[in-house]
Amino acid sequence: MTQALPTRRAAPGRELAGFFSDLAAGLRMTDLWRTFAWDEMQQRYRRSMLGVLWIVIAYAIFVGGVSIIFSGFSRQDGAFFVMHVAIGYAAFTFITGNIVDGCQVFVGARAWIHSIALPHSIHVYRSICRSIFTFALQFVVALAIMIAAGWRPTLTGLWVLPAIAVFLLNAVAIQYLMGLISARFRDITHLVTSITRLLLFVTPILWTRFDLRGVRSTIADFNPVAHYVEIFRAPLMNLDPRPLSWAVVLVLTGLIWLGAIIAAARMRRRLAYWL
Template sequence: MASAQLGGRTYRAALLDLRTGWTQRQLWAHLGWQDIRQRYRRSVLGPIWISITMAVTAIALGVLYAGLFGNDLSIQLPYILVGFIIWNFIAGCISEGSEVFISNVGLITHLPAPLSVHVYRLVWRQTLFFLHNLVVYAIMLIVFPQNLHWSDLAAIPAFVVLVLNGAWVALLLGVVTTRFRDLTPITQSIVQLAFFLTPIVWIYRDLLNSPNPAIAERARLAELNPFLHFVEILRRPMLGEPQELRFWVVALVITVVGWALTMVVLRRYRSRVSYWV
């Protein structure tokens, strides 16, 4: 009965796919952990390379941009480092999400499991990367102490919002790019472009508070970038900065609209993914 419902083209079947996939946590959690172990199987340092690479890049860019913009390194470096930690999660969900079903063609064609299992596996893997990078964040707090308060625990629900969006993005892109393979490299190119358009290495508030009205006005256009809002709701509490309601409103609206669109696509095309791969 469950298998029949799982194969239908109804919202109930789509929800059942998500629910059934969630109940198979032991499966996708194990697969996600094995993905990381396999990637660094013959490496001496293992997953530590993830954090080392990110830390070295953040330090280099922090020193460079602190000099270019005339900012104190104690401000610029933590800003960039936390931005990198958040961006790596976002970019990972999008880039790998565009290949989530294509790269799991063997499991999809031979293992009778909900499609959501592969998405949960991807998001779990990116979550492990994120948690691993928090080691660098902890070191940063020792070197450059931040004025953190209990209210900054808002970082936890902010990360939950990121996870929810990472899931629907990976699911939606996974279905669409499985049908239209040319969208995969296009998606990855867009992610690279979005990195430069999002305030990861440049400080948004500095431009917003610029004495030059033209620069401040153009800086406002950055808020049309949806990635800015997701980065800010998490980076601000991680750096002990006050939250701004508009970032949360935009992020939550995108979450609701994104999941609504994903459910429509999942209902219509979920059963065809196994043929498209």
């Protein structure tokens, strides 16, 4: 359909600049991807009576169930463990959700990509917008649980703001990168799904880092997702964020963006052919 830009010139070359102007042009069309995201949410819960409320219910059931069963395996105090699960799982879902959704971000938008010359980033923002919505609802549940468990906000908690900013920054690059790669190589989607399933068990959510000793605690540090969860969860639990976690997250953020830039420079133009 309509081209948003009045003048357009298409010729090979200048791939790198193309990626950044794609990101910027998409960001300007806020109204469009917000509408897309909202429609998608509504369609997912269409004809269910409780609708979007299911996100809240499902999350409460998960946190409740896990807390009852797994707190017995932890040496931590009951309230501490519940908060640990409630915040940790929301952060975990956001990060892994963006990786998994990223695999579908362009494949799922095939019909639109084949019919309108929109910035590809539109589809990325739409997908992130949806995951933020879920994240926000889950966070509200976590907050309610925490307050019920006697948690009160502290100054350390402010560290959560840069953590959220870094999460969003990562989400853009992760989804763009995964979207391009899995549009070209369809096996990636299946690989990612199976790895994410495993990640839930090797990330300190159902167990705490403090329960581990020696070698095992060192090995747990090799899981990058654990550090993402850590920078978000620690401040909310009145723990000072670990410098190691922030360092790992920042380095990874840089690497993921680098990967996205390289992938975009090489693959972005051909995307429509792969769908």
